[in-house]
Amino acid sequence: MIRSESNHLRRRFLAPASLRLAIAAAAAMGFVGCDRLPGKPPPNPAPVISVATTAGFEGMWAERCSGCHGADGQMGAGFPMRNAEYLKAVPDAAMFSIIRDGVPSSRMPGFGGDAIGGVSDETIRDFIKGMHVTWAESDPSNDSRGIAWRPTGAAGDLDRGATIFAAKCAACHPAEQVAPTQKGMAIDELVAGSVTDPFYLRLVSDQHLRSNIVFGRKDLGMPGAAGPFRGPDGGEVTTPLEAADVADLVAFLASKRNTWPSGPEVEDGAP
Amino acid sequence: MKSSGVIGRTLGWVDDRTGLVAVTEHAMFHKVPRSAKWWYVFGSATLMFFIVQLVTGVLLTTLFVPSAAEAYQSLVYIDEKIPMGWMLRALHGWSSNAMCIMMLIHMTQIFLHGTYKYPRELTWVAGVALCVTTLGLAFTGQIMRWDANAYWGLGIGAAIVDRVPLIGNWLRSVVLGGPDISGATLSRFFALHVFILPGTAIGLIGLHLILVLKGGISEMPKVGQPVEPETYREEYEGRVKKTGVPFFPDAARRDMVFCGAALIGLIGLAAWYGPFGPGPLPSPTIIEVAPRPDGLFLWLFAVLALLPPDTETFLILVGPPVGIAFLAALPFISPRGERAPSRRPISVIILCIIVTALAVLTWLGETSPWSPVMKAWTSIPTPVEYVRGRSPLELQGAIQLQYAQCRNCHSIGGEGGERGPALDDVATRLNWDQLVRQIQQGGGNMPAYGKNLSSAETEALVAFLSTLDGGHLPARIPGAMERQPGRDQSPTADPRAEGESDADADTVAAR
Numbered sequence A: 001m002i003r004s005e006s007n008h009l010r011r012r013f014l015a016p017a018s019l020r021l022a023i024a025a026a027a028a029m030g031f032v033g034c035d036r037l038p039g040k041p042p043p044n045p046a047p048v049i050s051v052a053t054t055a056g057f058e059g060m061w062a063e064r065c066s067g068c069h070g071a072d073g074q075m076g077a078g079f080p081m082r083n084a085e086y087l088k089a090v091p092d093a094a095m096f097s098i099i100r101d102g103v104p105s106s107r108m109p110g111f112g113g114d115a116i117g118g119v120s121d122e123t124i125r126d127f128i129k130g131m132h133v134t135w136a137e138s139d140p141s142n143d144s145r146g147i148a149w150r151p152t153g154a155a156g157d158l159d160r161g162a163t164i165f166a167a168k169c170a171a172c173h174p175a176e177q178v179a180p181t182q183k184g185m186a187i188d189e190l191v192a193g194s195v196t197d198p199f200y201l202r203l204v205s206d207q208h209l210r211s212n213i214v215f216g217r218k219d220l221g222m223p224g225a226a227g228p229f230r231g232p233d234g235g236e237v238t239t240p241l242e243a244a245d246v247a248d249l250v251a252f253l254a255s256k257r258n259t260w261p262s263g264p265e266v267e268d269g270a271p
Numbered sequence B: 001m002k003s004s005g006v007i008g009r010t011l012g013w014v015d016d017r018t019g020l021v022a023v024t025e026h027a028m029f030h031k032v033p034r035s036a037k038w039w040y041v042f043g044s045a046t047l048m049f050f051i052v053q054l055v056t057g058v059l060l061t062t063l064f065v066p067s068a069a070e071a072y073q074s075l076v077y078i079d080e081k082i083p084m085g086w087m088l089r090a091l092h093g094w095s096s097n098a099m100c101i102m103m104l105i106h107m108t109q110i111f112l113h114g115t116y117k118y119p120r121e122l123t124w125v126a127g128v129a130l131c132v133t134t135l136g137l138a139f140t141g142q143i144m145r146w147d148a149n150a151y152w153g154l155g156i157g158a159a160i161v162d163r164v165p166l167i168g169n170w171l172r173s174v175v176l177g178g179p180d181i182s183g184a185t186l187s188r189f190f191a192l193h194v195f196i197l198p199g200t201a202i203g204l205i206g207l208h209l210i211l212v213l214k215g216g217i218s219e220m221p222k223v224g225q226p227v228e229p230e231t232y233r234e235e236y237e238g239r240v241k242k243t244g245v246p247f248f249p250d251a252a253r254r255d256m257v258f259c260g261a262a263l264i265g266l267i268g269l270a271a272w273y274g275p276f277g278p279g280p281l282p283s284p285t286i287i288e289v290a291p292r293p294d295g296l297f298l299w300l301f302a303v304l305a306l307l308p309p310d311t312e313t314f315l316i317l318v319g320p321p322v323g324i325a326f327l328a329a330l331p332f333i334s335p336r337g338e339r340a341p342s343r344r345p346i347s348v349i350i351l352c353i354i355v356t357a358l359a360v361l362t363w364l365g366e367t368s369p370w371s372p373v374m375k376a377w378t379s380i381p382t383p384v385e386y387v388r389g390r391s392p393l394e395l396q397g398a399i400q401l402q403y404a405q406c407r408n409c410h411s412i413g414g415e416g417g418e419r420g421p422a423l424d425d426v427a428t429r430l431n432w433d434q435l436v437r438q439i440q441q442g443g444g445n446m447p448a449y450g451k452n453l454s455s456a457e458t459e460a461l462v463a464f465l466s467t468l469d470g471g472h473l474p475a476r477i478p479g480a481m482e483r484q485p486g487r488d489q490s491p492t493a494d495p496r497a498e499g500e501s502d503a504d505a506d507t508v509a510a511r
Helices: A002-013 A017-036 A054-069 A084-089 A092-101 A121-136 A158-169 A198-203 A206-215 A243-256 B005-018 B020-029 B042-061 B071-080 B085-112 B121-144 B148-162 B168-176 B183-215 B232-243 B247-273 B295-306 B309-333 B345-367 B392-403 B432-441 B455-465 B500-510
Strands: none
Touching: A054 A121, A054 B392, A084 A121, A084 A206, A092 A121, A158 A243, A198 A243, A198 B392, A198 B455, A206 A243, B005 B020, B020 B183, B020 B247, B042 B085, B042 B183, B042 B247, B071 B085, B085 B121, B085 B247, B085 B295, B085 B345, B121 B148, B121 B183, B121 B295, B121 B309, B148 B168, B148 B295, B168 B183, B295 B309, B295 B345, B392 B455, B432 B455
16 A cells, blocks of 8 residues: 555655756855855844944044034033044043943943944044044144043042132032023023032042033033133133142032032942 | 566565555545635645755755854845855745745635635644744844844834743743743744744644645535534535545646646746845944835834834734634634535634735735834934024033934934834923923833933933923923923932933943
């Protein structure tokens, strides 16, 4: 019975020899051509546009930085990078480590290193060059008066800092949290709200305060160390800040930071 | 079986010792109804795809490294370094989908023709169990890719498990192998996908086939020929004896033609569209992701997005078990009577509703913007008008909004995810305390961020959010857009500071 079934099968199912040959040939050709089939995935990871080019730099900025630092490097919630003096003042090595590893315990994430998908060290170096070419080289402004971005001298004098703050800062940064956007109030570009707010101070490091004081936030209307400032009477104060003044101001602000019970949110040294 | 020749004598010997030849012979040449034609090919096709899954799956197991650190790289290795490795993955992926679809078509046909009635109740029950197992295989299979979409699928699964009252947390750590998605999770799902579920499926398929042979293949339903358990078996056997044809080759030929066509289709899909994933890894620096579960689970994704929040837990936990129990109980609810669809209007209507609902939900899941926009947090700037005039604390809040990836789900200024509501006028809808509560405790589809944000971060975030009044829209609830009443400037006296060191430790750990 089995033998007769197999004959039966042969008659019913098997194609003539010529057809079999054709099928085998087609299959062989198929396998040779398989590497060019449309389903073959592209190489991983996909090639990226070099950030050494302008388009590459802008693409990477838009994708990974603009969320906090602003669409064109300013007017973001975070510190603007479109600040020639800041870019010149921060050594490339420091900038590199900030971008690659982030700033621990701050809200600046790392974008390189070992993480899969992180960008290579080479890309980060190109990216830093891109920032310089795009924003720094053609800008000769001198709002920081050459004051170093990192603290250099001794710790500041708290009481002196309080005096300077009252004279040059308090008009725009009153102690009471003022919300310029509250209903019914006209926005006054110069009233920027409290910087002595304990919650604010717990979220930012001394370095953040220093960078803001030295380099200012021109995009938001805040001057750098060169001034001019608004005095308590509303008049213009043109005497600039010296390096020691900056340290004093930072010391004063830091003294307002209430670290109980858990300490500052951000370790010092964070930009 | 009296056969001469070497083959015949060998088979005779084997049959004498095992009885297997006779069983095989019966399976191959038993009589099936003459009316069993093209409607009956879907079960065989499902089995064919399962065999493809076994073969490709075993081959993939020899290449895949089930460790969290290496899974992704091993997939890339299979795709790029193994000759035709990508084809292997493509076949496995497409065959998985094809198997599920074929299984659902098979089930639909059985339901439509009332085949589950007497005496084939248990065949149906085994089939329902197979259906659950197969969906389990599909779900655990997408986890094996260990990319962002796998994370997403797991996240949905874990969230569902988490909702179980009392033991939810424990169950979650059983499923994930710990409180979070980790390497242990991958090992666990690997064991499920490669050992437990395929083993279960093979056992159930065996049972299913034995039951099919025992009960016989049903005839096409005929109006006026209802199933009466008292007489059915006798009549069926009489008819099959008289007019039936042997399964092989008469009925099997159709199975083979259909399976062959399906196989060619499968190879075509695999060759043309290639393997599924692996997508990007779930890392904060990888931003090209729009996480969405695989096609088969899109409807579930849509259900989760669409259900009103207060019914969600109940429906998600109660719905599937009740649905499966109802399916399994179907032949016991309706074991007799007419099989013809024209005489079972309610069944047909139910089927139409289910098919339509699943199709619409799948379509919604595919097209709707519920997926978080994973790159929003680094790539979409805070609108300039929301930066201008904000206090330093509010600006820190705006940074927090980016950093906590709120915008992956919420848009402001028309940009960002659309999974949650846009936040441009959130200050008119929620007052300070409600904002704090929403952020810390979550609600709706929003996770609770209480453990991930310190009090200062929450304060900054709420300070920023309470400036978003949609361009000076009036408050819609009392207390909205007013500063927090009597806000304490000194956190030393702030009761919210309690237990904060823990929160801070979490915050740092979460980074």
